[in-house]
Amino acid sequence: MDYAYFLVTLITAIVLVIGGLGLALLISPRSNNPQKREAYESGIPTRGTSWMQFRVGYYLYAILYLMFDVETVFLFPWAVVVRDLSISGLVSILFFLLILVLGLAYAWKKGALEWK
Amino acid sequence: MFDFSIWTNWIDQFLRTNLPEFWALAIEFVVVGVIILALYCIIALALIYFERKICAFFQCRLGPNRVGPYGIFQSVADMLKMLIKEIIPINHTDKFLFYLAPFFVLIASILAFGAIPWGNGLQILDFNIGIFYILSVSSLGVIGILLAGWASNNKYSMIGAMRSGAQLISYELSAGLALMTIVVLSGSMQLSTMIEGQKDCWYLFQGHIPAVIAFIIYLIAGHAETNRGPFDLPEAESELAAGYHTEYSGLQFGFFYLAEYLNMFIIASIAATVFLGGWMPFHVTGLDGFNAVMDYIPSVIWFFGKVVFLMMLSLWVRWTFPRLRIDHLLDLEWKYLLPINMVNLLVMVIVVIYGWYF
Numbered sequence: 001m002d003y004a005y006f007l008v009t010l011i012t013a014i015v016l017v018i019g020g021l022g023l024a025l026l027i028s029p030r031s032n033n034p035q036k037r038e039a040y041e042s043g044i045p046t047r048g049t050s051w052m053q054f055r056v057g058y059y060l061y062a063i064l065y066l067m068f069d070v071e072t073v074f075l076f077p078w079a080v081v082v083r084d085l086s087i088s089g090l091v092s093i094l095f096f097l098l099i100l101v102l103g104l105a106y107a108w109k110k111g112a113l114e115w116k
Numbered sequence: 117m118f119d120f121s122i123w124t125n126w127i128d129q130f131l132r133t134n135l136p137e138f139w140a141l142a143i144e145f146v147v148v149g150v151i152i153l154a155l156y157c158i159i160a161l162a163l164i165y166f167e168r169k170i171c172a173f174f175q176c177r178l179g180p181n182r183v184g185p186y187g188i189f190q191s192v193a194d195m196l197k198m199l200i201k202e203i204i205p206i207n208h209t210d211k212f213l214f215y216l217a218p219f220f221v222l223i224a225s226i227l228a229f230g231a232i233p234w235g236n237g238l239q240i241l242d243f244n245i246g247i248f249y250i251l252s253v254s255s256l257g258v259i260g261i262l263l264a265g266w267a268s269n270n271k272y273s274m275i276g277a278m279r280s281g282a283q284l285i286s287y288e289l290s291a292g293l294a295l296m297t298i299v300v301l302s303g304s305m306q307l308s309t310m311i312e313g314q315k316d317c318w319y320l321f322q323g324h325i326p327a328v329i330a331f332i333i334y335l336i337a338g339h340a341e342t343n344r345g346p347f348d349l350p351e352a353e354s355e356l357a358a359g360y361h362t363e364y365s366g367l368q369f370g371f372f373y374l375a376e377y378l379n380m381f382i383i384a385s386i387a388a389t390v391f392l393g394g395w396m397p398f399h400v401t402g403l404d405g406f407n408a409v410m411d412y413i414p415s416v417i418w419f420f421g422k423v424v425f426l427m428m429l430s431l432w433v434r435w436t437f438p439r440l441r442i443d444h445l446l447d448l449e450w451k452y453l454l455p456i457n458m459v460n461l462l463v464m465v466i467v468v469i470y471g472w473y474f
Binding site: 014062064079093 | 141152203207218227241247251266268269282285303357363366465468
């Protein structure tokens with residue numbers, strides 16, 4: 001039953017966006033002008049495309065994020081039951097965390113977290 | 117405490133006895149949808165007015181004061197203005213992704229918005245994975261921001277989106293781990309159960325030192341996730357025009373704006389629910405008279421009081437500190453908050469296992 005309301009929320013969100021945009025398109029004015037349709041880069045004509053190679057630093061953060069985010073997904077169920085698992089739960093997760101922290105330490109030492 | 121589920125159950129019973137099952141459900145769904153929409157828009161408008169007024173006071177200005185008494189209709193007028201502004205089609209954009217981006221941003225914030233417990237018995241989505249659900253749907257917003265920046269084919273948008281992506285995904289880890297610290301203490305991810313568990317004492321006080329550390333980390337991470345204050349690099353107006361939404365105009369820009377304010381509200385209300393007891397009044401174990409007096413204040417007022425307090429903190433931070441640089445920002449997360457958070461989580465586990473909490 002709860003998940004039906006999830007669907008209702010999702011549909012409400014989609015209705016808000018489509019309805020709002022539709023209404024805006026209906027009542028908003030139109031005027032055409034070649035200059036207006038250009039990309040805004042502080043008044044200077046655009047040079048080339050922006051779809052080009054970008055700093056690799058962001059990519060490294062994304063990779064690290066992936067590692068820790070999957071870890072978060074694994075840790076949440078553990079966090080719910082750790083009270084019953086007691087010490088054995090803590091010890092077994094320590095190894096898991098240790099491997100992860102080693103990964104972070106390796107990336108840190110390799111300079112993935114530095115900006116040159 | 118007045119339980120609002122008495123009302124909702126009564127409405128449900130009333131509809132079911134008078135109408136066939138299908139129509140009763142249909143009416144309920146429509147009512148829920150309308151309530152979500154109305155609350156979402158009203159809260160966004162109120163927040164925009166609230167923020168503009170408060171920020172004016174921080175800077176010794178008056179703020180909006182022309183439309184209505186004390187300018188209270190300013191944000192309504194702004195919304196109407198945004199609705200009648202032209203949506204400019206830009207050349208050389210990736211059309212499909214360009215129009216898709218506001219959907220992601222807004223849908224992510226509405227889905228998270230649906231799970232907020234407003235008061236005793238006033239909650240639309242109460243899953244047994246509540247916290248996890250909110251974390252996962254609110255991280256959908258990153259996709260919208262990256263799409264917006266990429267599809268715009270504009271250098272400012274591109275830089276803004278990349279910065280924003282790096283910032284949002286980084287701080288999401290801290291937010292998740294900080295909330296996990298409290299999940300260890302509560303033993304449940306369901307928001308209603310977590311609030312019930314704070315009947316005698318809020319988790320902030322129950323978990324004492326690790327909980328306070330988690331609370332501070334969550335406030336920092338949450339503040340960074342809303343792209344505001346000292347962390348507003350993605351849309352740093354003095355260097356990037358408007359960041360990832362430079363090319364958006366009219367209502368499409370309005371959607372980004374709306375989602376930003378609502379995300380601030382969602383972050384504040386999750387912090388209030390998980391750490392400060394949500395709608396649960398302030399109770400002190402043993403002082404029964406005091407607790408009974410506190411129970412007279414309605415649950416909705418407790419919830420909004422805590423949320424407004426946390427948002428005031430957020431505004432205060434926003435108007436106090438200068439903007440960070442991107443490498444400092446990511447250093448703060450990866451070299452300080454994340455390791456502190458991991459240790460803090462283990463400390464909390466030890467505290468819970470040995471029963472050293474209140």
